[in-house]
Amino acid sequence: MTDPNLTYLGPIPKALTYDKKPRPWWKRVPLAFVIVVVVPTVLTVVYYLLIASPRYVSETMFIVRAANASQPSSLGFALEGVGLGTTQSDAFAVHKYVNSRDAFQDVSRQFDIAKVLAPAGSDAFSRFPRPWEKRTNEGYFKGFQRFVDIGYDSSTGITTLRVEAFTPREARGMTEALLVGSESLINRMNERAAADAIKEATDARDRARQRLSEAQQQLTGFRNREQFIDPETTATESTRLIGGLLSTVAQLKAERAQVMSEAPSSPQLPIINSRIAAYEGQIARERAKIAGDTGSLAPKLSAYEDLSLNREFADRELTAATAALTNAEAEARRQKLYLDRIVAPSLPDEASEPRRLVSILTVLISTLLAYGLGWFIWAGAREHRQD
Missing domain, CATH: 1.10.287 (Helix Hairpins)
Structure with missing residues (x-):
């Protein structure tokens, strides 16, 4: 005996149907994407566009040379790195001075470092001390180093000194103070070298x-x-x-x-x-x-x-x-050394730090890469478990 088959050709009653509404787009975004990409990017945008204090950069260029010295080649610069001394060691001595406590003390005699590094109205992450830093002499020294950058071009022998500050005049003033201190260092080196050689002959x-x-x-x-x-x-x-x-x-x-x-x-x-x-x-x-x-x-x-x-x-x-x-x-x-100024310390009329757009794009791209890498790892692990 067979069961009868009933065929209904009319409209389907509403009671037998279920209309599923589409979810809003913000609910379709994965939570991991929000945590890894969206939140850091939004925080970065808020900080750099609304909170970050502008900083001014004063730049100067100089060269350290002897009266009869020629400029180094790239090979000579490479040999300097492996300990084969060249005349450019004198320029590196100036670099060491700029990053030394002597330079910090020379600048401190002319400026109130506490006010220069933390003026009124500066944000907590740009000034010194930052929330995780301490107000100690060592802390001020490290904070000062954060505002000073010095670089060397091996092809030309030119040194570039950049100093950041929250006002244009303080940036130029500290740059001039470091430059004057470097010139004093070169003069002392000349005096010692000449005194040693001449004293023996005398x-x-x-x-x-x-x-x-x-x-x-x-x-x-x-x-x-x-x-x-x-x-x-x-x-x-x-x-x-x-x-x-x-x-x-x-x-x-x-x-x-x-x-x-x-x-x-x-x-x-x-x-x-x-x-x-x-x-x-x-x-x-x-x-x-x-x-x-x-x-x-x-x-x-x-x-x-x-x-x-x-x-x-x-x-x-x-x-x-x-x-x-x-x-x-x-x-x-x-053999007397000279510190020749190529470019005098500049007085900036526009803040060049922080680089807001570059920083935001850097955070966005970095978080996207991190999220993509994590997603591929998670997808591979899930597929492995299903197999």
């Missing part, structure tokens, strides 16, 4: 001058003691005198030989012999003065030559030390 010259003075005093004392100026001149004069006496003796001997050949019993022979004996005695005495005993001229001449040689060496040493000092001074001038 000390060597003074020692050489002292040795020359002592040698001259010893030579003067010898002359006063021995009562003659130059033993060499005295010896020369004695030698000439002996030479003249020998010449006279030779003439007298020749005359005696002639007289003896002509008149052996001539009464002139005793006279000639007496003169020859007198001259020969004088020659012996003169030779004894030059050499022969401790009172002769030879030992004195030896001592004089030693003293004279010492003075000559001292004089040469002084000449060399003076030339070295002159070279050291010239080298110090040649």
Whole structure:
């Protein structure tokens, strides 16, 4: 027996139907999307468009160079990073100063840092201290670093210094203070380098001058003691005198030989012999003065030559030390460092920070990427569980 099939061809009663109304669009948005994307973006928009305080940026550009230095190549900049020193280490010394506590103290002497970093009306996330920061010296130093940025272009050797502040004049004033402090640092480096090199050369010259003075005093004392100026001149004069006496003796001997050949019993022979004996005695005495005993001229001449040689060496040493000092001074001038301003600290007339649109787009894109990545991970995990 089969069940009967009933076919109804009329309209369907309303009681048998259910009209489902579409859900509003805001209810169709996933809660995760609202939490991950919408809420952070809205908060960012509210902060940057309604709350964030404008900040002004003063910029300056300068170069640190030596008088004979050429600008570095990109390879030279790379070698600097691995410890192979170049002349650009002087520029990096300035960079370290700008980010140091010395620079912070130099600026603090000219500005009230507490008011500069937290003026009236500034928002809690731009000023110092922020809600999670403390009012300590270390905190102020780190807060100050947040407002200062310094960069280096390896292709040109130009350093760019940017300082933020809540007013244009404070931005330019702090930039000028950091620039003046950097120039003072370069001057101190020049003074130390020149002082070290020149001091060593000056000390060597003074020692050489002292040795020359002592040698001259010893030579003067010898002359006063021995009562003659130059033993060499005295010896020369004695030698000439002996030479003249020998010449006279030779003439007298020749005359005696002639007289003896002509008149052996001539009464002139005793006279000639007496003169020859007198001259020969004088020659012996003169030779004894030059050499022969401790009172002769030879030992004195030896001592004089030693003293004279010492003075000559001292004089040469002084000449060399003076030339070295002159070279050291010239080298110090040649290697002197200069901080040349290329662009003076600017006085901004428009706030360039914060970059509101860029910041909002950055948050939006970042949250979208995070949400998309999370959605793909969740979808993959759900499909894995269904399998």
